[in-house]
Amino acid sequence: MSKKESSLVKKNENPNDSGEKHLMDRAAERVWTRDFILIWSAHFLLSLAFHATMPVFPVLLQDRFGLEGIAMGAAAASYTLSAILLRPPAGYLLDRFGRRSVYLPSYCLFALVFLLYPLASDAVAVTGARFLHGAVWGVVMGAANTAAVDLLPAKRRGEGIGYFGLAMICSMAAGPGIGLYCVEAFGFDVLFRGAFLLTLAGFAVVLPLRFPDIPRSDRPFALTALFEKTSLPASLAVLIFCVPFGAVNNYSGLFSRSIPGASAGVFFLCLAIGTGITRLFSGQLFDRGGPSRIMRSAYAILLAGCALMVASGLLPWGAVSFSAGGLCIGMGFGIAVPVIQAMVNALVSPQRRGAANSTMMTAFDLGICLGLLTTSHLYATVGVSGTYGVLCGCIVLSALVFFLFALPRYVKDLAGQGKT
Template identity: 30%
Template sequence: MKEEHSLWTKEFVILALSNFMLFVAFQMLIPTLPVYITDKGGDQLAVGLVVSLFTVSALLVRPFTGKALDSMGRRPVLLSGLGIFLLAVCGYYWMASVALVLALRFVHGIGWGIVTTTYGTIVSDIIPAARRGEGMGYFGMFTNLAMAVGPLIGLSVSQAWGYGWLFGVSGGLTALAMILSRLVEIKAPIAATHPGSAVSGGLFEKKALFPALLALLTGVMYGGIVSFITLFGKEVGIENVGLYFLFNALSLMLIRPLSGKLFDRKGPFWVLMPGGVITGIAVLVLSYSTTEVGLIAAAILFGVGAGAVQPSLQAWTIQRVDPSRRGAATGTFFSAFDLGIGGGAMILGAIAKYTGFALMYRYSMLVMVLYLVIYLVYAVRQSKKATAPKAVSS
């Protein structure tokens, strides 16, 4: 294979490992920080704010991060984000009140928004264009592995040694991610095809808006699942809902490289359409599940569908934009996905209040129908443009 098409370069492997360490550090706190809040006297509202404050701050900072990546360079933005993330993780233990923990959570979200946008941009620089879908799939596989092991590590550490060790281990992994990132040869932002576009361009990249819209819709589905799966389990009598996350993560890990290769060879349509259909079916299966077998089947289907769609949308976003606007495009993409998760949790939660969670999931399938209709109309219009005869000049 030609060197310029090599995927598993030293930079790619180190960056993937650095991202893996960061995601483990983050996932360790997902099941443990709410307990930490309640141990300090926080109520259910405070626990809810742990998620919402983090999401809001990450959402707000992403567009500015994308702009900074294109105008200032990758490394200083990455290191500043990792530094903020590290200080927040280590600072949780020293916060004397729930209010201070929540304030620090907002700062933590800023660091998270910066680093995840930056990692996504840097890896898009490193991956060869001809293997972008496959590369994004493998890079996402490391993230899914972290999602599978991170919560387990966090719970084990906090239960065995306490919160001091929990935040210490999470901070240590973040520091390790920072050290690994320094070993990556990060290239300066690629010169713009149109000079001045990186500086004069806005916070959001217009060419990334359509994939970002589709990402927003998939985020609504994901937000509904992660926010209410435990309550759904109680509603229908499934005790071990943790099996959903385990099998979902395993399914994501297996499908992402395969869907990435299909994206590179056949184009986005052959991944985004079937992936959307499978995602919709997965939510429908989940809504009718009353046993662990049904839950596992829904988890596997959702992993296949979402695992095909999300990295392919991200790769497609990068393909559509000028190299000098990759930072802004990545920020636009992740901002839309975050907005979908947060908005989906609020809207679907309001629906579930009146319908119950099973029926709410069936209604949420309409979001995926909308996704399919929008993308199908777009694909048909693009096909007509490609086959339309060109005007003959006289």
């Protein structure tokens, strides 16, 4: 076509066509589609049931079965241990057999396990139920996150991942209070049966979900198939910065007792607010500008949070510093997690998303576990300020891993795939 003909065509084009095309493109890139709303709602209900029972379980072990100390810790840790063990196989199953075939059965089974707790007659039985519940949790969480990513447009994937994470944050804020109230008012058995009904409602919500038609992986089962190698550098950074988050989540209630005027309730509220607010925009910033600048901000905020926690044990205004530290750690965590999840999903084909997400989530759980296992010894040895001083070192180490290894590998792999 000649230049003259081309110009004539352009003159004859309807000026509204470009606007209509923009609207059509925008509609195709919507995050809050019918199916995304369904999976978000189902994820919220399942997470709400989980967080309602989480703080109650140690109380159940002590009041009903008389467990204390190491025995209580082992029973409580069985949940996390089994979740970690099942994360990698879950990713392989998602890629090999499809999202629906894994997500719906694991969701239903997660609901049914709640009914085992009232039937448990001794500590061994309740620990077995807890171990089974953790295993199913490891599968259903990987399935939910992978299915949600499948539903998101590529150009707004980071934003959508951030929004999806809000389901967990909202349930984390509301669940513990609901669970503790139910136990006080109605007892343990009513709480667990209520959690079953809540999760059953979530299962009903997710049944009409239209899963995208993702080609299934034909990769044979092997240890290497359980992990996605392109996700490993970023997942290592996640593992290291989750150590401080595990410490914060599990021991800040204990730490608050040694800081005059500090309140564990206010601290966890600040933590939830910080995480929730940043998840609203961190994914959008990733979609627009990539991970480098936003992750610099995340690490700076995380480091500031740990520094404020160090100061809380040394300064007269320690209670204010303690709560501000929780806000900063929540903000840094709320930025870093969806950004890194978007990174690992950007590097893989849809047939390997299950493995990519499970690799990252295994690292997440391992970091939380390490924080849980090491912080009590640190606290007994060096106190609150010393403990958070060591955790500051974890943030610095994670930043070094991210910027020296994970980010260059991400840029190189992205360029190799022609996505830059």
